[in-house]
Amino acid sequence: MAQKRRYRRALPYGTEVFPIVAKAPRATAPTSTPTGAEPPIPNRERPAEPQPYKASKDELLQFYKEMLLIRRFEEKAGQLYGLGFIGGFCHLYIGQEAVAVGLQSALDGDKDSVITGYRDHGHMLAYGIDPKVIMAELTGRAAGISKGKGGSMHMFSTEHKFYGGHGIVGAQVSLGAGLAFKHKYSGDGGVCMAYFGDGAANQGQVYEAFNMAELWKLPVIFVIENNQYAMGTSVNRASSEDQLYRRGESFRIPGIQVDGMDVLACRGAAETALAWVRAGKGPVILEMKTYRYRGHSMSDPAKYRSRDEVQAVRDKSDPIEHVKKLLEAEGVKEDALKTVEQEIRKIVNEAADFAEQTPEPDAGELYTDVLVETY
Numbered sequence: 001m002a003q004k005r006r007y008r009r010a011l012p013y014g015t016e017v018f019p020i021v022a023k024a025p026r027a028t029a030p031t032s033t034p035t036g037a038e039p040p041i042p043n044r045e046r047p048a049e050p051q052p053y054k055a056s057k058d059e060l061l062q063f064y065k066e067m068l069l070i071r072r073f074e075e076k077a078g079q080l081y082g083l084g085f086i087g088g089f090c091h092l093y094i095g096q097e098a099v100a101v102g103l104q105s106a107l108d109g110d111k112d113s114v115i116t117g118y119r120d121h122g123h124m125l126a127y128g129i130d131p132k133v134i135m136a137e138l139t140g141r142a143a144g145i146s147k148g149k150g151g152s153m154h155m156f157s158t159e160h161k162f163y164g165g166h167g168i169v170g171a172q173v174s175l176g177a178g179l180a181f182k183h184k185y186s187g188d189g190g191v192c193m194a195y196f197g198d199g200a201a202n203q204g205q206v207y208e209a210f211n212m213a214e215l216w217k218l219p220v221i222f223v224i225e226n227n228q229y230a231m232g233t234s235v236n237r238a239s240s241e242d243q244l245y246r247r248g249e250s251f252r253i254p255g256i257q258v259d260g261m262d263v264l265a266c267r268g269a270a271e272t273a274l275a276w277v278r279a280g281k282g283p284v285i286l287e288m289k290t291y292r293y294r295g296h297s298m299s300d301p302a303k304y305r306s307r308d309e310v311q312a313v314r315d316k317s318d319p320i321e322h323v324k325k326l327l328e329a330e331g332v333k334e335d336a337l338k339t340v341e342q343e344i345r346k347i348v349n350e351a352a353d354f355a356e357q358t359p360e361p362d363a364g365e366l367y368t369d370v371l372v373e374t375y
């Protein structure tokens, strides 16, 4: 007679499912810290608690302008995509503006470097790169910043120390560690800010980079832009440790969680991280809690979250509205803000006109810039 198979009773989520082998009682008290209360590495120096940046009225206005430029530029890119002027992949940065603007405002443009993934237009704008050449890259024109051959995901400006624009999820983290190594090796005093997403934070090479960066005390700030989703997968569903700022603990890299919808919190955290890294203490992780309003890319069925969820973030935490309120509290009048809006729209429209009218690369360009010849 066939033996009746016994199924294990379904266990409530979080219950230990692996068999626990009986352990011999410990002779001495465990040396490791128990889970919970204490930090895992006792007596270890940590970066100071970041403070929100105290911006002057002019600085606030500058943050407002930069964030609005990103928002309007991205909205225009979305329109041009719909009209067929932009092809291929295109990932918009709408909702995340405070992160790039706040962090990059603290960098030293002469020596620090930046590297990020494919959601890169906003980063380039925050870095002060001309919107015309960014838009022309999106439309695949010869005047584009990568000569029209990189497109949305592969924009570079070594002149601005902006090293891309990378389509391989997580690859920029190892490359960022390499840039930091260059800063250290040449003694140029620079720091690399390496941005990546919550999804990328689960890639293996990220941890190889963490290990080496801490071991060699490389001047790198690992910035996790936790916008809650990796394509259609929420961070909580895909990550065993969803408090991403803790991801460096086993490498002894300190982590800080930051309100990524507040440009002043972003700037304050950047200053704390830069002080730590510039003092030669090695890398820091900044987990920026942010949110992407639009789809992952231009084709996204948006079935993984509700409209209400998106609307609630827009209503309660929009980074641009936040700064607008601060400006109003400083006495900046509605008219002045409207003038800013008009100026930004003009810049964006000019960029779009340029990107539509400037010529495509010559067909012969297909074979240039493919290999770098070194002797």
Ligand SMILES: Cc1ncc(C[n+]2csc(CCOP(=O)(O)OP(=O)(O)O)c2C)c(N)n1
Binding pocket: 119, 167, 168, 169, 170, 196, 197, 198, 199, 200, 201, 227, 229, 230, 231, 296
């Ligand atoms: C190595 C690799 N695996 C998978 C993909 C496909 N892919 C493109 S974007 C993406 C999600 C990444 O999400 P996240 O890191 O959170 O960044 P976000 O898009 O939210 O900015 C995936 C899986 C890829 N491009 N590269």
Ligand SMILES: [Mg+2]
Binding pocket: 197, 198, 199, 225, 226, 227, 228, 229, 230, 231
């Ligand atoms: Mg994400």
